[in-house]
Amino acid sequence: MAPPPAGLVVSLLLAAVASAGVANAGGAKALTPGGRVVHHNHGKFTAGPWKPAHATFYGGRDGSGTTAGACGYKDTRAEGYGVQTVAVSPVLFGDGAACGGCYEVRCVDSPDGCKAGTAAVVVTATNLCPPNYQQSGDNGGWCNPPREHLDLSMPAFLQIAQEKAGIVPVSYRRVACVKQGGIRYTITGNKYFNMVMVTNVGGAGDLAAVSVKGSKRVKWTELKRNWGQVWQTGEDLTGESLTFRLMTSDHRKATSWHVLPTDWQFGVTYQADKNF
Known part of the structure; x- marks a missing residue:
């Protein structure tokens, strides 16, 4: 028997692939043990876009008063986060979903508030900056929704800004968290x-x-x-x-x-x- 024409073979193969694709599209999606759809996203975490916000500071010069909080961490020093940390406003906090995420923060557009010659500081979200509805969002209620605000530990704040400034405009972005050892x-x-x-x-x-x-x-x-x-x-x-x-x-x-x-x-x- 003579072999089928090459063009017919190609057509049959394309039809088979298309049929498989349709069958797969109608099939059930792979799920995690908890029922979530599996996302086949491989590789490393990549930094996000720079966004405008403002930053203040809380706690002491040695980071005291910042080593616990709304993320459940008992002692950020003992747990490897140190005092390079930040309390984020509710819009960023997401009911705890932001805990453990890392941010790169740089002071901008404030000649009197920013420290000259400094680049940026990388901090980990370990706490919530609560809203203060007794004050307006542009005068004391810095963490009131819908503001994206970063309340840095004092050691982190002083790396990029002057203490006397109190609050400074910043540019920030999500970055990968670099850790030593395993989870x-x-x-x-x-x-x-x-x-x-x-x-x-x-x-x-x-x-x-x-x-x-x-x-x-x-x-x-x-x-x-x-x-x-x-x-x-x-x-x-x-x-x-x-x-x-x-x-x-x-x-x-x-x-x-x-x-x-x-x-x-x-x-x-x-x-x-x-x-x-």
């Missing part, structure tokens, strides 16, 4: 109610989803945000080696396989081998 996990609570603190997250730094899986009976279970970077579940996680899967705001994912041993303890911090 860290600390579980507090009890076997009936677990709160998982996730720290030292690289890449985007913030988290959009957290799931856990045990080595025996616990199947993939999605945790709920309790507050900031503290995530909760009522699943009994005791007596099992635990694996965590994270998704950052840019849809990138990391899985910390068996990061907690079978005999893990409440209040102890365990570090994964990898990071974003």
